[in-house]
Amino acid sequence: MNNGTRRLRALTAVVTAGVLALTGCGLNEGNGSTESEGGSTASSAQATLRIGTTTDVENFNPLQSLSKTDSWILNAMYPHLLRIDENAEKVPEAATGYSYEEDGKAVVFALDERFQWTDGTPLTAEDVKFSAEAIMQYKLGNVAAKLTWVESVEVRDENTVVFHLSQPYAPFAEGVGFWMPIVPAHVFSEAGDLSTFANDADWVGAGAYVLDSMTRGQRYTLKANPNYPHAPEGGAAVGTVEYVVYPDVNTMILALRNGDIDLMGTPVPASAAASLEGADGISLETVGSLGFAHLTYNVTKGALADQAVRQALSMVVDTKSIIATILQGEGQPMVGPISPIFAQFDNTDLDAYPFDPEGARELLEKAGYSDGDGDGVLDGLSFEMVCDQSNANLTRVAEVVREDAAEAGIQINLACVERNTFLARTRGGEYEIDLSQWGVFDNPMDQLRSTYLSSNPGGINYNLVQDAELDALVNDAALTVDEKEFVGKIQAIDAYVHDQALLTPLYVENFRFAYRSDRFEGFAPSPSDLLGMVTGYSLAQVTPVD
Amino acid sequence: MSSTSTAPAPDVPLAALAATSLSPKRPGGFFSKPSGWLSVAVLVVFVLTGVFGPMLMERPGGLGTDILQAPSGAHWFGTDDLGQDVFTQVVWGTRISLTVGVVASLIAIVIGTALGLGAAYLKWLDPFVTTITDVMLSLPLLPLMILVTALAGPSVTTLVVVIGVLSWPEVTRLIRSNGMVVAAMPYIDGARVLGAGAVRIITREILPAVMPLIVVSVLLTAARSVISEAGLSFLGMGDPSSWSWGRILLNAQRSGTIATAWWQTLFPSLAILLLVLASTIAGVRYNDSRDPRTKGM
Numbered sequence: 001m002n003n004g005t006r007r008l009r010a011l012t013a014v015v016t017a018g019v020l021a022l023t024g025c026g027l028n029e030g031n032g033s034t035e036s037e038g039g040s041t042a043s044s045a046q047a048t049l050r051i052g053t054t055t056d057v058e059n060f061n062p063l064q065s066l067s068k069t070d071s072w073i074l075n076a077m078y079p080h081l082l083r084i085d086e087n088a089e090k091v092p093e094a095a096t097g098y099s100y101e102e103d104g105k106a107v108v109f110a111l112d113e114r115f116q117w118t119d120g121t122p123l124t125a126e127d128v129k130f131s132a133e134a135i136m137q138y139k140l141g142n143v144a145a146k147l148t149w150v151e152s153v154e155v156r157d158e159n160t161v162v163f164h165l166s167q168p169y170a171p172f173a174e175g176v177g178f179w180m181p182i183v184p185a186h187v188f189s190e191a192g193d194l195s196t197f198a199n200d201a202d203w204v205g206a207g208a209y210v211l212d213s214m215t216r217g218q219r220y221t222l223k224a225n226p227n228y229p230h231a232p233e234g235g236a237a238v239g240t241v242e243y244v245v246y247p248d249v250n251t252m253i254l255a256l257r258n259g260d261i262d263l264m265g266t267p268v269p270a271s272a273a274a275s276l277e278g279a280d281g282i283s284l285e286t287v288g289s290l291g292f293a294h295l296t297y298n299v300t301k302g303a304l305a306d307q308a309v310r311q312a313l314s315m316v317v318d319t320k321s322i323i324a325t326i327l328q329g330e331g332q333p334m335v336g337p338i339s340p341i342f343a344q345f346d347n348t349d350l351d352a353y354p355f356d357p358e359g360a361r362e363l364l365e366k367a368g369y370s371d372g373d374g375d376g377v378l379d380g381l382s383f384e385m386v387c388d389q390s391n392a393n394l395t396r397v398a399e400v401v402r403e404d405a406a407e408a409g410i411q412i413n414l415a416c417v418e419r420n421t422f423l424a425r426t427r428g429g430e431y432e433i434d435l436s437q438w439g440v441f442d443n444p445m446d447q448l449r450s451t452y453l454s455s456n457p458g459g460i461n462y463n464l465v466q467d468a469e470l471d472a473l474v475n476d477a478a479l480t481v482d483e484k485e486f487v488g489k490i491q492a493i494d495a496y497v498h499d500q501a502l503l504t505p506l507y508v509e510n511f512r513f514a515y516r517s518d519r520f521e522g523f524a525p526s527p528s529d530l531l532g533m534v535t536g537y538s539l540a541q542v543t544p545v546d
Numbered sequence: 547m548s549s550t551s552t553a554p555a556p557d558v559p560l561a562a563l564a565a566t567s568l569s570p571k572r573p574g575g576f577f578s579k580p581s582g583w584l585s586v587a588v589l590v591v592f593v594l595t596g597v598f599g600p601m602l603m604e605r606p607g608g609l610g611t612d613i614l615q616a617p618s619g620a621h622w623f624g625t626d627d628l629g630q631d632v633f634t635q636v637v638w639g640t641r642i643s644l645t646v647g648v649v650a651s652l653i654a655i656v657i658g659t660a661l662g663l664g665a666a667y668l669k670w671l672d673p674f675v676t677t678i679t680d681v682m683l684s685l686p687l688l689p690l691m692i693l694v695t696a697l698a699g700p701s702v703t704t705l706v707v708v709i710g711v712l713s714w715p716e717v718t719r720l721i722r723s724n725g726m727v728v729a730a731m732p733y734i735d736g737a738r739v740l741g742a743g744a745v746r747i748i749t750r751e752i753l754p755a756v757m758p759l760i761v762v763s764v765l766l767t768a769a770r771s772v773i774s775e776a777g778l779s780f781l782g783m784g785d786p787s788s789w790s791w792g793r794i795l796l797n798a799q800r801s802g803t804i805a806t807a808w809w810q811t812l813f814p815s816l817a818i819l820l821l822v823l824a825s826t827i828a829g830v831r832y833n834d835s836r837d838p839r840t841k842g843m
Binding site for chain 2: 248249250253254257268269271272274275318321322324325326328389392395396399400402403406413414416
């Protein structure tokens with residue numbers, strides 16, 4: 001009896017183990033084959049495009065998103081009224097166009113009636129009104145700054161929405177049109193407090209691709225939205241877009257070479273571009289920039305409040321060599337906060353601070369700094385510089401700047417940290433020098449308002465500067481209607497900020513994206529690394545190579 | 547030979563210990579085998595490089611024009627993505643890597659020996675030391691080092707202290723088990739009867755007996771410290787203002803060229819390998835040369 005029971009148990013155990021093993025295999029095989037079918041049957045609408053990214057999605061709520069991977073995925077899910085095309089022009093996306101009424105105090109957007117949410121509800125003017133009002137109510141993201149003068153949002157009819165402004169503001173339509181995501185009112189209105197709404201499951205979108213599933217730290221799978229009106233006829237050829245997380249860019253490059261991914265969402269570091277240029281089946285696409293790399297000084301921290309110190313820091317940054325070596329020439333220098341891509345507004349009379357560490361030291365000594373304790377560092381001039389370690393170019397810049405600063409008697413301690421830590425620190429003001437790269441500024445006025453107003457309406461015044469004179473200059477320019485006068489005022493602010501040395505601009509980078517051209521073609525890239533190859537519009541145009 | 551037969555832990559290299567009670571000059575000494583003089587020669591080359599190299603070569607820095615050049619006559623180890631000479635970086639890195647290795651190892655040896663000898667002789671101290679050592683040995687060292695370095699802020703001093711303070715448990719265990727053998731010997735009882743105190747017995751009687759083991763430990767711990775330093779620097783926890791081999795590896799990784807510019811990673815890795823191998827072999831050879839068993843006695 002006893003023996004029998006034991007034998008029976010043993011048998012059961014063996015059978016159970018066997019079944020488990022079989023199921024395990026079955027599941028694995030099932031998964032494997034689904035994926036490989038997706039990858040190989042590229043000709044059908046089931047084609048899967050795999051994109052490498054260095055970071056996880058930090059935040060799924062498009063109303064407050066700031067990080068890069070977040071933007072890539074959320075911009076594909078939630079349409080905007082306008083998008084930026086290959087030529088950096090704003091063209092219709094969810095809107096068919098816009099017009100100004102009442103001398104510029106009313107901005108009317110006509111919506112594209114073909115847009116539909118993935119649950120079948122049509123996208124209407126109510127959704128636009130809801131999105132704008134939510135952003136204003138909770139002061140979310142940098143869009144809040146662009147909505148400052150909105151007094152009310154009117155739904156004129158199902159496909160027409162009107163923004164009533166307290167005063168005319170010329171860049172309003174383009175700024176809000178491009179930046180403001182449209183969220184489904186019928187879903188988000190149920191969500192309670194939108195400043196804390198996670199939106200991390202059961203996604204409803206109206207863009208080209210909508211999130212379907214995710215495994216944090218590994219992959220994010222998006223499915224094509226069959227109702228996306230800007231896809232070519234017959235729908236997008238790429239049915240599934242999969243973001244795969246590779247925290248290390250070397251691994252990502254190898255994955256691209258091996259064909260584990262089809263596109264690097266992250267730009268190729270300049271140093272690695274040459275080796276990919278000749279690689280089989282891989283092509284590089286160059287796009288311009290809508291932002292720039294910069295050192296921004298937190299004026300609330302110690303000696304950084306001193307203009308002389310900031311000027312001296314600007315003199316230890318060798319932008320010319322940085323562009324020649326670290327960017328391998330793929331970038332252009334800039335002076336002052338206005339990028340040369342806004343040629344009309346860029347104040348070309350400004351002279352860049354010369355690269356002159358010794359001169360910087362003299363300037364500091366003249367300003368009263370001295371090396372009292374004899375450690376080679378001028379007293380009080382030791383700063384921590386934060387940067388995002390996933391940006392290969394900037395981590396290299398950081399080292400060069402640190403070395404040159406030491407010559408001028410300024411000690412810079414580097415804290416190049418993981419991207420989300422970096423973002424958390426910049427948002428919390430926990431830095432002295434912020435070495436980073438702006439993604440997109442679509443017009444100089446919005447840029448200056450977001451980055452320099454004391455009220456910090458966009459949350460990106462990383463100088464944390466509170467300068468009444470600068471506030472007055474910016475607010476005055478924003479109210480200026482006359483074009484010529486407006487340009488003059490922008491240039492004056494450019495000069496003021498340059499003289500204050502609130503930032504040291506580094507370069508305007510040409511981004512290079514690498515993709516498997518033996519598998520996919522037809523990307524419609526937009527400038528900047530925030531948009532690049534991975535906008536919903538661009539991905540919807542992609543076709544597999546037969 | 548009698549001491550080996552009473553050893554509580556037969557896997558512990560007791561030979562060095564046994565040798566002290568015997569005559570030190572015998573055939574089969576340290577340099578009688580190639581592994582002895584070769585390893586010492588390599589170590590001497592590294593020390594000379596670390597001391598004099600940076601005096602002869604300009605500190606690597608700045609931005610060069612020859613970017614990512616493969617090894618050639620002009621650049622023996624090639625250049626990195628900033629156009630800096632990798633050979634110069636490796637030479638400069640030798641100094642920091644050696645310094646961290648040696649100083650951290652000394653810290654570990656001092657703490658480890660003090661605790662080990664204390665535990666070996668003082669019975670009341672033994673349970674505490676053993677418990678702490680076991681706890682330390684069971685901790686995941688690398689994550690702990692990363693955490694502490696991140697909190698303390700990266701610098702050479704932090705690295706040295708963190709690595710040194712976290713590396714003593716192996717030394718303690720080794721010294722304790724051998725110290726216990728010595729402590730049980732009749733001449734220790736003799737010393738006690740003559741009125742010697744605990745401090746005197748530990749420092750004058752037991753310490754000299756385990757000294758050869760300490761020499762071996764210094765070498766092995768230094769080897770491990772060099773690896774720890776390289777690992778921490780590679781993870782971005784090193785001192786960004788001084789060159790070390792780990793930092794060269796980190797730079798290669800950050801530039802995104804690991805897959806193509808092999809020389810950026812190969813040469814610092816070779817340096818680490820050579821130094822660690824040489825000091826390990828030297829340690830083993832030193833132990834063997836004093837071991838009556840391996841000398842065929």
